Amino acid sequence: MEKLHTANTNQKVPTIQKIAFGSGHLVNNLLPGALGVFSFFLITAFGIEPGIAGLLSAIPRLVDALTDPVMGFISDNTTTKWGRRRPYIFIGAILCSILFAVQWQMFEENGTVYNFWYFLFFSILFIVANTIFSTPLIGLGYELTSDTKERTRLMGFANSIGQVSWMIVPLFWSLIANKDLFESQADGVRTLSIFVGFACLIFGLLPAIFCREQDVSNKDNKADLTLKSLAKNMKLLLQEIKNISKNMPFMRLCGATFLVFNGFQMVASFSYFIIVYYMYNGSYEATGNVPPFFSIIGAFLTAVMIIPIVTWMANKFGKKNAFIISTFISIIGYILKWWCYVKVDENTYMLFEDMFIQVGVVKFSIEMPLILLLPIPLMSFGLGGLFTLMMSMTADVCDLDELRNGLPRREGTFGAIYWWMVKIGQSIALALGGLVLSVVGFDASKAVQSIETMNDLRLADILIPSLTAAIAIIVMWNYKLNEDRVAKIKAELEVRRANRKNKM
Missing domain, CATH: 1.20.1250 (Growth Hormone; Chain: A;)
Structure with a gap:
């Protein structure tokens, strides 16, 4: 076992901030968990072919893979009076909660072609909005304290709250298929998506409202986030990725x-x-x-x-x-x-x-x-x-x-x-x-x-x-x-x- 550093650094994260950050993790788990369950019903409830349904899941993931590092770079280099993470968390929580519900408001009578393009369009928007929320949230957690032991306590607390999502998500299978609750599986998906979106809106806003950042950099350390500097910033992002590797x-x-x-x-x-x-x-x-x-x-x-x-x-x-x-x-x-x-x-x-x-x-x-x-x-x-x-x-x-x-x-x-x-x-x-x-x-x-x-x-x-x-x-x-x-x-x-x- 390594010898552990035992210095008392007094870098405790206040309980209200731990709860707020944990609520963000609840959203970060609930949205993909619900998405995984609901996506199954693209086939059984909305009549989309399995291969096409797989494509509907794959394309937004490709967009997600491209936007994550870009959003991380933007968040790192932002300067506002509210901090560099919290404005994105606030806006992202609103957008991704609304778009999660909107993407599932499909109706069988519209036909599979219409539903395919409808879902693809809004699911891409949802993925982008979710990136705006989740990427700064993760970065926020890394900087809430500089004490290495308190970091573990913070992440443990947040992940415990996040596990609540996985106690809820498995029940969606039974709820959606329950004929006493919904006229059809499609009706169950449409209705539950609204409840999920509303819950994510409430809990997603809490980190932006109650957490406090510790940004030690200033404007001179950061990239210029303007369209004029786009090419320069992309080159800088690639260099950062290289350094990280x-x-x-x-x-x-x-x-x-x-x-x-x-x-x-x-x-x-x-x-x-x-x-x-x-x-x-x-x-x-x-x-x-x-x-x-x-x-x-x-x-x-x-x-x-x-x-x-x-x-x-x-x-x-x-x-x-x-x-x-x-x-x-x-x-x-x-x-x-x-x-x-x-x-x-x-x-x-x-x-x-x-x-x-x-x-x-x-x-x-x-x-x-x-x-x-x-x-x-x-x-x-x-x-x-x-x-x-x-x-x-x-x-x-x-x-x-x-x-x-x-x-x-x-x-x-x-x-x-x-x-x-x-x-x-x-x-x-x-x-x-x-x-x-x-x-x-x-x-x-x-x-x-x-x-x-x-x-x-x-x-x-x-x-x-x-x-x-x-x-x-x-x-x-x-x-x-x-x-x-x-x-x-x-x-x-x-x-x-x-x-x-x-x-x-």
Whole structure:
């Protein structure tokens, strides 16, 4: 274990700002989560061909990949009396909340061609608006405190609040398909999108209103954001990206995140298929709400138990060591699934048997095989620890970048490139996940799958995330930006800033 720096830096983030920043993370999770569920109904509710529906998802992602770094650069170089992040967060929250609802106001009678162009147009606008909101929000989080331990506490708190989204999103499947609530699935999508948009508007504005930035740069350090300087700024952005690519601690963070997150994403849908086709022999009726509650329980445990534990480990043993420990625990959880996914029969002990939760006119069965709960908290250490630690360590990396490359600080650009890598990796992972399903011979049109297919699928469900997590541990093993080094960098930066202020 590295020797930890123990200086008391008095850089606490006020609770109201932590809550406000966390509410922004709730929006950052709720919008893509809801988008993922609603996109399924492009096929079943609005009659769009699966291939075309895939295109409707891919094109906005391409736009997203191009706009993220640009928005990060703009945010880093903005100067206003309200700060360089908050105006964009405020405007972006309003725009993306409205556009999320608007893009789903389609009607079947308009025809698939009209709906295709309608959805494509407004989804591109939504993606751009979401970038205006989310990229500065991530950058804002990196600069709310300069204390390395408080950064971990802040990111842990924000990610715990963000997990609330993943307790809500799985319920959308049941709500949209409920005929007691909506006349059709299309009506369910249209109505729920308005509620989601309104919730995101309220929570999305809070970071802009209550958070306070710590921008140590001034106008002289920043690029001139005018059309006249467009070519010059693009060249400068490319140079910054090149410099960031040489930042080896940051590259290790990106590589480890790519491995852990996308290893999980590749098999994310496998649990659903294994529960339905292996545990319940292909009976959706018998399966009930087990798959969504499997996800909800994971999100709940991540928020109330896993993230606080990881935060404590990081501040006790160091962030790198906390990552290695939590990732190793997640591997144990993945392996345990082999024994915990069991054939459900009359001898299987059920938790909450024949119990329901009533939400208005909708009843949700919460019956769950008890043994299925065993791997959940262990697996949750993977993603629960990942983003809490990586976001905190990225803030540390921004200190290193200022030391090497000067002002302005580039939290927005670092955040944009980090999440751009996550998004690109997720697209690749989802494609590879579909390929794995084909290789093992899985056919969703068949109620009964062969034993060989299900065993191969179960092995893939364990081996893929375990292998990528193990490689991520190797990637992070020689991560050098520990707490002692971050403290020394911070001290040197403070001396530089004091000297600069005296000269001015």
